[in-house]
Amino acid sequence: LWKTFADQSFKEERSVDFEIDPDGEFHTYSIALSEHSEYQGALLGIGVHPALDMKEGDTVRIRSISYRSTD
Numbered sequence: 411l412w413k414t415f416a417d418q419s420f421k422e423e424r425s426v427d428f429e430i431d432p433d434g435e436f437h438t439y440s441i442a443l444s445e446h447s448e449y450q451g452a453l454l455g456i457g458v459h460p461a462l463d464m465k466e467g468d469t470v471r472i473r474s475i476s477y478r479s480t481d
Contacts, residue, residue: 411457412443414450420457424448430461436473444480453477 411425426441443449460470 411459412449412453413455413457415452415454416450418454420455421448425459432461436471442480 411420411422413420413424424446426443426446428439428441430439431437443453456475458470458472460468464470
């Protein structure tokens with residue numbers, strides 16, 4: 411989920427679903443926003459919605475987020 415300088419609100423049409431490996435270890439996930447029809451240029455912010463099947467007390471840990479241009 412992301413927002414842009416042109417539209418500073420989070421919108422579901424600017425989101426990407428992906429599967430995670432829920433084994434308690436850190437993993438690297440690459441999400442190619444350039445392949446998404448709503449992606450254009452710089453991002454103002456990103457949002458993360460945890461897995462739909464999370465239960466009370468479950469934890470999502472994010473060690474880092476990086477942005478890499480492919481141009």
